Amino acid sequence: MTLDKITRDDVLRSIDEYKLIGQKSFLDKYGYGPSVRYLIAYQGTAYDAKAILGVAHKFSQGKALRPENFSGGQSHTIQTLRNLGFEVQDSLSRVSRISSRLLFKQFGGQCAFSGCSTSYLRDGTPLLEIARISSTNPASPRHEPGVIPNAPENLIVLCPTHHSLIDRDPSRFTVRWLKNLRSQRIAQFEIRYETPSTATNTRTTVDLPECIQVWEQEKGNSDEEFWQSYFQDRPETLALALEGRAYCLKSKCYVGGKTVENKQGNEIDFLAQHRSNAALLEIKPPTTDLMASKYRGNAILPARDLIGACMQILEYKNSLAFNMHALSFASSDLQAFDPRALVIIGNLEAEEMNDIQLRSFELFRNSLNGIRIITFDELFNGLRQWLDLTGNNG
Numbered sequence: 001m002t003l004d005k006i007t008r009d010d011v012l013r014s015i016d017e018y019k020l021i022g023q024k025s026f027l028d029k030y031g032y033g034p035s036v037r038y039l040i041a042y043q044g045t046a047y048d049a050k051a052i053l054g055v056a057h058k059f060s061q062g063k064a065l066r067p068e069n070f071s072g073g074q075s076h077t078i079q080t081l082r083n084l085g086f087e088v089q090d091s092l093s094r095v096s097r098i099s100s101r102l103l104f105k106q107f108g109g110q111c112a113f114s115g116c117s118t119s120y121l122r123d124g125t126p127l128l129e130i131a132r133i134s135s136t137n138p139a140s141p142r143h144e145p146g147v148i149p150n151a152p153e154n155l156i157v158l159c160p161t162h163h164s165l166i167d168r169d170p171s172r173f174t175v176r177w178l179k180n181l182r183s184q185r186i187a188q189f190e191i192r193y194e195t196p197s198t199a200t201n202t203r204t205t206v207d208l209p210e211c212i213q214v215w216e217q218e219k220g221n222s223d224e225e226f227w228q229s230y231f232q233d234r235p236e237t238l239a240l241a242l243e244g245r246a247y248c249l250k251s252k253c254y255v256g257g258k259t260v261e262n263k264q265g266n267e268i269d270f271l272a273q274h275r276s277n278a279a280l281l282e283i284k285p286p287t288t289d290l291m292a293s294k295y296r297g298n299a300i301l302p303a304r305d306l307i308g309a310c311m312q313i314l315e316y317k318n319s320l321a322f323n324m325h326a327l328s329f330a331s332s333d334l335q336a337f338d339p340r341a342l343v344i345i346g347n348l349e350a351e352e353m354n355d356i357q358l359r360s361f362e363l364f365r366n367s368l369n370g371i372r373i374i375t376f377d378e379l380f381n382g383l384r385q386w387l388d389l390t391g392n393n394g
């Protein structure tokens, strides 16, 4: 037997037979088991590399090779197939650095699970992983014969928690479910970063590294108006927090709620508007305390300003929903379908909470329905990481 005489055409005939009778019959017929490692990626489908080559021998020299006749490893099978111009994937190999960068960019540098805020580098180590939606390995949770393991459409960006969650419960997180999630997230970020100029006509060209620099210098600034004009001048800095879309900000917006005497109208710090929806924004300086005194046992109370900001934004949200008809009459492009409500407040890094305080803070903010609380350091760390992952940092 010699592998050298096998031609590309012999391999294609072998693939044809495989397609005709199906993987199982093909492998059974010639005595092969499914390949756990090397796969030929051909026209969008993966084929067991060793079996295909062994059967190609039949078309070349009259007799198919049995698996024990030759090695399926790197040196023989793989090199022969690669020399014939076939793409052979090692399903155990990692996704290449270039593909990972592109993938992280497509997912906006965030875990694909909606509502998961894991997106930050911690101690310089990326916290996100690349998961495969389906696998050619029959032992893995979402087995699908023929899938090309490292093909971009089979990859999704997840945090370690959600990665193990989907693997633990494949009946809930099916291939179809994950594919759906994947395309939703990618479509979302396409709007975000690829075509921001169409999203709003008042878009400024903001230098994001410069925005981070100003944040570094002004961390200790407790002037609320300073931060309001900061975000008004640099709406792009809110991109990650506001689902990444390019928003234009209208400061001190009236969101309804006036009495018949024309008093007590609600004015929110900002109404951020995307072409298809609005978001409410309440900004408190980074110097604002997040947590206050101990309550009882292990519970710590949120600080007065934090509760106040949440209450305020709930009022605005309610008022906006209630007055939407009247307001949209005045501004025909304004829409608010369950608008996002975002409170930007405080600085976790500077507040140096102990474990109990941090726990109470996380419990509090994660239990809020419809309001997202993000601290200044989280906002800017996220921005920095996004710039880093996408190579946009100048």
Ligand SMILES: [Zn+2]
Pocket (backbone or CB within 6 Å): 111, 112, 113, 116, 117, 118, 158, 159, 160, 161, 162
């Ligand atoms: Zn996650």
